Amino acid sequence: MYEHRYEPLLSRPLFFRRVLNHAMLAFALILIALSIGVLGYHSLQGLSWIDSLLNASMILGGMGQIDPIYNVPAKIFASFYSLFSGIAFLGISSVAIAPVAHRFLHNLHLEDSKLHSGEK
Template sequence: MFEHHTQKVLPRPKFQRRVLKYSFVAMGMIGVSWVIGAIGYHYLTDPHLCWVDSFYNAAMILGGMGPVDPLKCKTAKIFASFYALFSGITFLSATSVLFAPFIHRFLHILHVDNADR
């Protein structure tokens, strides 16, 4: 009825490399999203925000704090709306990617016999 798992738990050095790899993937997801937001804020606002303000606004939305500079044109408001939704999904996805190796290891330990560790 139940499967018997005979595969051993991944050794600590390999697990640490896996965590590092997944961390880089999560940081890449956040970084690409941050750049997309900064480009959008720089080119779609009227008047154009400088790059520093664009990165700042993108970071604040990506972190869940909300925009800093008031948006006056409709294009910027539409972009900010979609970017806020995109940022929420990206943040949750990156968090899932970051925690995936830990959850996988925990579930794997629960299903391995003590003799197999």
């Protein structure tokens, strides 16, 4: 998917396309994770769609629960969704920053190989 460290840097238009593709993938993953939370809060807690969206968004964003939870199945769902959200946040962030981090490291490898080969 990415160029090897001995290959030249990707051109800017192709790099921006890669960044856009990763951003779209990250957005799709956010929508999937948010949908899981909305459906769970709506079906298990009986919240309205907008309140379910608010609670799922706050948990996924790391801010915490808004509405109190009264029944056991909803509490179990909320605890697992909170754990899932923490892991999902890390994974989605990684997907979003991967092309930029790769380009930075790839550029360092190219500069390092120029130093060892005696080029200026």
